[in-house]
Amino acid sequence: MNTRLFARAMLAASTALCLPALAMAQDTTQPTPAEASDQAEPPLDDDDIVVVTAERREQSLQDFAGTISVFSGEDLRKIGVQNVTDLQEQVPGLSIANNQGNVEVFIRGIGSSNNTELGDPAAAFHLDGVNLPRPRGIGSAFFDIQRVEVNTGPQGTLRGRNATAGSINAITFRPGLGSFDGSLEFEAGNYEHRSLRGVVNIPVTDNMAVRFSGMYLEHDSYYDNVGPVRGIDVAEAEDNYAGRAQLYWEPTDRLSILIAGDYISENGTGFTGSNFALPLGEIENGNLSSLDEIDNPRDVIARGITPVLDSDHWGIRTKITYDADDFKIEYTGSYRDVDYDYEATTPLTPFFPGVLDSLSFREDALAPANPDGSQPLVDPNIVLAENLDDFSRFRTITDSRSHFHELRIFDTEGDFIWSVGGLYIREDQFSFLASTGDRSPFFSGLEFNTTVDTDSFAFYGDATYEIDGRFRITGGLRYTNDSKQRQGVAARYGFAIGDDNFNCCMGVRVGTEGFEFAARERTIFNPDTDGDGTINNQEIIDFYFDGIKQFGDRDNVDEIFANGPGATDAPCLDTITGDNLTCNGFADTDNFTFAVPFGGQIFRQDGNFDDEFVDWRIRGEWDITPDNLVYALIASGHKSGGFNDNLGDLGVAPTYGTENVILYELGTKNEFSLGNVGVRLNASLFYNDYSDQVFTSLLSVAQAAELGGVEVDLPGGTNQALVVSFSFNAADSRIYGAQLDGGFDLPENIKLDFNLLWLEAEIGNAEPIQDFRFQADVDPENAVFREIEGRRLPRTPRWQFNARLSQAFELPQGELDYVISLGYRSSQYHTIFNSIEFDADGNGTEVTSGRLLDRIDGYWTMDLGIGWSIDDAGKYRLEGFANNVTNAIHEAAIIITQFDNTRFFTRPRTYGARFRAKF
Template sequence: MSSIAWGAAAQSLPQQSDSGAAIPEIIVTAQRSAAPESKTPVAMSVLGGADLEKAGLDTAGDLGARLPNVYLQESFDGLRIAIRGVSNADVTEKGDPSAAFMVDGVYLARPQSQTVSFYDVERIEVLRGPQGTLYGRNTTAGVVNVISKAPAPYFEGNANATVGSYGTRNAGAMVNVPVNDMLALRAAVTANRHDAYLRNGQGTPYTLGLDRDDRAARLSAKFSPGHGVTALVRYDAGRDDTNNDSAVPDANFYSGIASGKPVWNDDSTSRRLTNRFRAPNSVPEQGYSRKKTANLTAELAWDLGPATVSWLGAHRHFEHDYLYNFYYRVAPTVALGTRNDFHADYAQDSHELRIATNGSGPLNAQAGVYWFHEKATALYDFRDLQPVGLTPYYVFDSDPVDARSKAVFGQATYAIAPRLRATAGARYTEDDKSRYGYIGYQQKAAFNPATDLRELNAGAISSHKTTWRLGLDYDLSPATLLYGSVSTGYKAGGFNDGCVSGASQVVAGSTVTCPAASGVPADTLVYRPETVRAWEAGLKTRFWDGRASLNLAAFHYDYRNLQLSAETVVNGRPRYETTNAGEAAVRGLEADGQVRATAHDRVTYAFTLLDAHYTSYMPDSLHSWAGVKLDRAPGRTLALGYEHGFDLAGGVLTAGASTRASAAYLLSVPTQQLQFRVPGHTESDLRLGWEPLGGRWSLQARVRNLENEVRPLTISASGLTVPSAPRTADMRLDYRF
């Protein structure tokens, strides 16, 4: 396994055998301007495109266990991101994440569209901690930014193919063409498939999920007409046809759930990955998920000498259809089968105009304005819930859900002394959300006013916040940076399903009301913004003639109104509800780096300590969760990786291994007072690569999750549990031209 096992090193292992083995510097844009990673006063991990390809990490979920204090986990309902114990589970069209996921600097609002394939990637920057000043709202936990390769002024191309276990078959290609001195074009494509990891033990002929079937393409153009003007335009489109039935009952991992005290069981990996649930009320159908994306991004920069003016604009369209067969626990010892049909259409537009100073003077400043708009239509219907008193079709129809955000921001760094710099920044954000829709109680899929009922399901909320950052950084030596900061973050408030008794609204041309029997208190329909104040101190250093590195970060967060989401029952009817969890505290220590003993030997390491817990939280009116750990917050983790290159006749054989050991952590369902403890575990990877000297091709063989142990990634209030991947093996061939 390459050094990206713990992200501090994002460059490929050198092939030359000279005595120098200095760690190459990485240029990042974490502070929205290009700077060496070792001189950027932010806790971050950088994953280089070459090492991503070596290790076969081509989705966000692949990265989750390979970054300090970061979990990126792909669930049936989208990507879940947790950084330093902070995450959010509301992946519906009205929800927001706690960590922003970006592609080429553009925020992706929907977690379902964040399960993208990585291809032709320059690097991935993962910033830990609130980034409310330069990146804005919904970054209380941090930022993940995937940066694609831009067209270059020279000709190059490559092609790759991968085969492996579970029927893995992947292929990709790229070509870069300089048309003339001003214009360069780049095209990249990818296609990826593997069979399901899950097994069907339900007695039906249908296949289950944790499979893969996606393809995507990107065309980029870079135009440099002179006079300091540069334009970069990217268009990409993709399709994903995986199976959405990617969960098993929580009983595959735990016993004693009915008693309210789940205990880890001793099932084998094979049994954990087998869905044996047979619903007493319904017969499953073949599950599916069909996603289509089309995205246009444009960047324009004009270097005016003292400053550069830049604009980043994007339009993204995402369409999603699926059929999902739910495992739905309605009582401690009773579970139903529920078929869920879904269709949604999302369109988002964003624009950012920014001006930043140039030059090497004592002042480095930037300021800008930001605008975002997302419009979504979504239709859910749930079947087979007649045993709980509902109609054959229980429908949620929203048209539209509208989210708007605008902000103004600025940040400046001033050199107080030759080695001492001070930073101050602030951002003011306004957010507006609304929904027009209804909840339908229907006999069939189509609404019939003669037999069916509708009740209002609409909401609106506005919120605003000023976030800020103050920091100092000091060069202890030319190779050592010491920094400290205090910063704040903000996540917009929102609304829940339901209505206030007597309310009415015109939806789809007709008036829909809220019957008295369905009404809920107005204060339960909205939840407040989530905020955080974070103190952080860190050190980044290179030593041993630049052949070793150490990154240290110590942090303390105070969270207010932490947003938690789960299924719940309101007036006897299932709903998805978000509440504010009072207060939480997060503190910890991170250390990571690498050592290059020779040009062919590289060791990577990372160690984390984390204490993330509620300080004030009452899931109900009876129980206090003060002191209970936040989800996905192991007290300690340790990761080690080693890679060695052997000079053989005609080439270099590279062997690598990495392992990560994690202490136990929790996955909780507060609405049911359930705490699922995931035991401590290790996960190890192996890699063997061959590259001939001066050759155009290379070969990689990889094994991931050598232990072949699986764990729950997510557990819903209804008992749906998404497992991690079992042991997999593959071989990749690359050819460059």
């Protein structure tokens, strides 16, 4: 079935069911959606108790011996949280960034930025108990959410594979038996934000119910194209819709069955980030003394094409539970398909004073005047026009199809609580990344076209025994086996194109309007088509052309190579109009006189990795009184290793080992009263022993071979200066600190909650690391190995603070409530080099400007929400919200390479209002 048709049908069904039901409903005593769902899964008795399921059983937050943050869906909606990336401003220690569609999660400095098909997240994401290996597109699943739990620390025994940092668990409302209810909600705000959400819960029989929910969200871009080329939209506009359908059935008192399906479609202009290399001084005339001179970093100079995102994420799952009196048996099965397709050109630069002068500059523009006194050969106006007419584009496709199966036997009652089980995860990926090098006489693009298959199975056991009613001990053990295989091809294309004096260089065009990559339609994976054991120039050209479905309207690379490699008489096009003229501002030449491959490499990929590891945990907890708990725990977690790209054509693919984290934590949880004020006060001390930490660098093939300990000869013809992405076990790190959280129940129904984190995170024992901010084939003097011991880990502010003030009070008509959420993050770095610049002797100095700047200054955020429940029954509600009230402009991620300082920002100030009706 066509997935888009399925999605639209699900969304239409959800909305259609909501609308007539709203008109028909008359009984104001019917339960709310939350109450209906809770009938299927009874909550704890006290309405003020916060329920968590970190141990895969329901318990009070205050009874949980560990660190966790939990938010109800209602709490998140009140302050305008739209998706998972917004959570980072609510949870100390949590960093979430959307890096070109990749959701990167770090918890207390532990995470992963390896977003290739070979990388795995270090913080596991779960939707209703199902592990999602690729959480792309899951942001729009944040509708009809009961609660979100952020578990801190290794989750190796209970939450499984690759959870060294922790886990994020999104728990949706499930169908409630015996009640017909639902809601319809409309929301509007700035940036032309519009959202529609609908929910309906329908009892089919006394023991069966269905629940339909859907959402639609759209808004304009958070960026603004202020450049001379109009008609190009820029990143972060969204046009998303999603639907979820669930059926819950209790055929007997012992047996329950839940079947659910969901579909998420995310469209719009995606996430490109913005390259700050120019204003930070990478290019002459572009250096600013401070980024503060940029009024709005979301004002950019756009070029090329409007980014196009086409992401479909859907899945089906089932959970079958049987109660055998003394224990329960539970099976969870799921299939998910994530198809992410994104094509874009990145903005040339953010806007800053003098930006157009900077874009008009090129070294030849400053050449001496001609002997006759005329101006230099290159006109700055032409240079500006060429920069603005650059169609260097990229396209990335990730197609992940994953199977999840788990069988668990458990008992959650009595003095002995235990759980044993096994699970199997399989993921099949197709991964494509390609780019074009428009206007370049040397670099003409790259392509990765691969498939990766991953299998993981595990067996685990975990138990808690209550010794005397006050003291409990917990132990857990888990065995995991991981295997990964990869096949495909990786290529970097380099062509020398020009005349004898390279006069026609900027007339090389590829990627202009109408251009299409072949992607899945590629037919040649082995460039040695004649089978003679060597790859000649014609075979390189044939391979390159096979990866292109259609050249652009103003492309001329196809004409240049029409007669094969070597001498050519292809016309040198006017760089702007595409007419067959002499190149504007260049020497008089009408034709390219040579076009030959050089320095490019085509590497067929064939890698594999296998590993097995054991996770464990030990915990003791003691109830000093019913309201005072102390605990101590030790827990381990692993993140599977993997392999790198092949060095050379089918050459060795060096592997990197599995990461390991051991957490030591001592904590206490307390509730008491100060006069008529109820107080909750929790504290913990923690230490993470982080070993075999993996870093990823851009290395030359020769450096990668040396670092990877590759002692075999590389395949003949391999360019050892070629730059490759390379992951390796580089360091052991120490992460420690203290966390304090609590709350006050004040008079007049005022509540004040807070959370404070002090965090130290530094690299301990480490091998020297190649400075991946420089490329060995471009700047070999700086692309050398540097000491990193003692550097602070990225994304680890030393101080992090959150506070939340809320109140609800009765009005003559209904109830009014408000919430004020405040957050602070101290300064942090985003690379392991901590903004350090090295001199010729290897001495380092922290920079305050320039391309190497990766330091983010401390900042405050504030979110507001206010609501009016219009009637006493709470059927109708009007709300207003403002997220990031101060419009704090801060980076969620920074990527620094030889030519880039690319920054991704959290959302700007957004505000709006919503109306909700329940029935």
